[in-house]
Amino acid sequence: MIEQLLPEYVACADTFEADAPAGTLYPEEAELVARSVDRRRHEFAAVRACARRAMAALGLPPTPVLRGHRGAPLWPEGIVGSMTHCEGYRAAVLARASEVRALGIDAEPDEALPADVWEAISLPSERRRIGPVAGGAAPHWDRLLFSAKESVFKTWYPLTGIELDFDEAEVEFRRGEGTWHRGTFTAQLFRTAPGIPGSFEGRWLVQDGFAVTAIALPHVPPEGDRTAGSTGPTSR
Numbered sequence: 273m274i275e276q277l278l279p280e281y282v283a284c285a286d287t288f289e290a291d292a293p294a295g296t297l298y299p300e301e302a303e304l305v306a307r308s309v310d311r312r313r314h315e316f317a318a319v320r321a322c323a324r325r326a327m328a329a330l331g332l333p334p335t336p337v338l339r340g341h342r343g344a345p346l347w348p349e350g351i352v353g354s355m356t357h358c359e360g361y362r363a364a365v366l367a368r369a370s371e372v373r374a375l376g377i378d379a380e381p382d383e384a385l386p387a388d389v390w391e392a393i394s395l396p397s398e399r400r401r402i403g404p405v406a407g408g409a410a411p412h413w414d415r416l417l418f419s420a421k422e423s424v425f426k427t428w429y430p431l432t433g434i435e436l437d438f439d440e441a442e443v444e445f446r447r448g449e450g451t452w453h454r455g456t457f458t459a460q461l462f463r464t465a466p467g468i469p470g471s472f473e474g475r476w477l478v479q480d481g482f483a484v485t486a487i488a489l490p491h492v493p494p495e496g497d498r499t500a501g502s503t504g505p506t507s508r
Contacts, residue, residue: 376427
């Protein structure tokens with residue numbers, strides 16, 4: 273499912289609950305969840321199994337995926353990536369840093385957010401655009417907004433090492449032509465960092481009961497070599 277939102281040069285691997293074997297953890301990984309409940313250990317292992325499938329798709333040997341600050345995954349040198357998991361779905365995406373500066377993905381159940389969470393993660397301008405969100409049919413735009421901001425933060429943090437609050441990005445969604453279940457979004461950033469664009473472009477999808485978002489920030493070639501590297505995402 274996640275591969276529908278990312279360029280061809282991004283290696284994608286995902287799995288649903290029905291076919292999600294936990295996989296084998298490296299000792300260093302197992303230590304990170306040694307005191308966790310069985311469910312947490314299972315999802316931790318399953319998403320790392322996805323990561324190793326993505327590594328293989330890039331021609332890389334399998335390696336442990338450890339955690340940095342705030343749980344950010346630590347990838348092999350020269351590789352960027354992102355992982356996500358929710359009840360019933362796990363995914364990992366990887367790319368070479370020569371082609372992509374950063375990746376951010378997130379998956380959520382396509383259901384309404386609790387009212388207090390909705391108020392906490394949204395800006396007044398976003399609430400005006402989205403309108404009332406209680407109940408209603410899919411897509412649940414409040415949940416999709418939460419997912420998009422998670423993808424923004426996962427893209428931003430590896431580049432800056434700076435944490436981003438929910439009110440420091442404003443997201444605007446666009447539907448795909450002739451469809452209700454997929455489209456694009458722009459996230460305007462209210463915090464700046466050297467060399468980081470002021471906005472990110474992403475894609476969203478609602479399918480099989482999940483709201484999924486993804487951002488692939490293209491590699492920016494050196495000054496004077498603007499023909500090198502990626503010029504932006506290409507749909508699969």
